[in-house]
Amino acid sequence: MPDLMNPDVRFHASFVTAMDEEPGMVAYLFRGDEETLVDPGVFAGYVAQLIADQSEESPRPEGFVPGTTLWWVDGDEFLGRIAVRHRLTEQLRRVGGHIGYWIRPSARRKGHATAAFRAALPIAYELGIDPALVTCDEDNVGSRRIIEAAGGRFESQVGVKRRYWVPTSHSGSGPAAG
Template sequence: MAHLISPDPRCRESFLAAMAEFQAEGRGGSDDRTMIGSELRDFADTWHDPAAFEIFTRFLRDQALESSPRPEHFVPSTTLWWVEGDEYLGRLAIRHRLSPFLLEVGGHIGYDVRPTARRRGHATAMLRAALPIALELGIDPALVTCDDTNIASRRVIEANGGVLEDQRGDKLRFWVPCSR
């Protein structure tokens, strides 16, 4: 059964396969402002080395710490991977607080499911599993956004109790209760 884990080097092979899938659909270019896009640009050249990949997973885990270095406009965030055994299926980030940018566009929680694992309920289950973790971080409700054209993501958010607040530009903004 799939579940959330902290980024773990044991998932390296399936992670690399998933990143190749994301790249095949055009992710990672300079215009890709997603978590996956940033990771592809900033780290993909090092992932072939198991030791460097272990450093990458430690970097992701450390981003949850207030004291970790990060760009000025970034906030602490907990990155979790959705896995079944050692098979990487997707990732989720819980941002511990909202910056002005996150309030408008990014929200508290962002997620991606690898292309070959989509349409199997993983995103809905992943977001559901993340809500108690967000609550432990003092977040309730969580702001979750999606592009106005992303019907699948909208359904994921609504299936988890998300209530549409408004649309800002091309982003729909939902508030999702973390305590149930």
């Protein structure tokens, strides 16, 4: 059964295969290129950086905030990722939000995005985020449905981005609202 896990080098082969399914994501998720991604040492450094990004003190590129990245996996298969940003910059407030998610193309339309997103809400709550700002493109009907089904309340639209506030305190498996 799929679950959220901390990034781990044991998912290297599956992660590389997932990136092959949607090459444009390599630069976005990995902040590098496919050639270096296949190197186990480079991948191990990437995993270490993702884990370090959770700490306020860790160095990061300008404009980036501390964040918890978790991988949605089934056994040894990498299916996707969730990123919970610990706070918002002005840019993230407009178009990025607290939570971002991506599911590899071969695993889409199987309920993984819904399940992974819902599993991330209690994590956001534990980080002191309630509600969480989540954005999606106006033409991404699947993401809109996922966000709205989790209780997301539409606030506004900035360009093509729809902005929703999603409660994290009563997200099913998370801490009870009080």
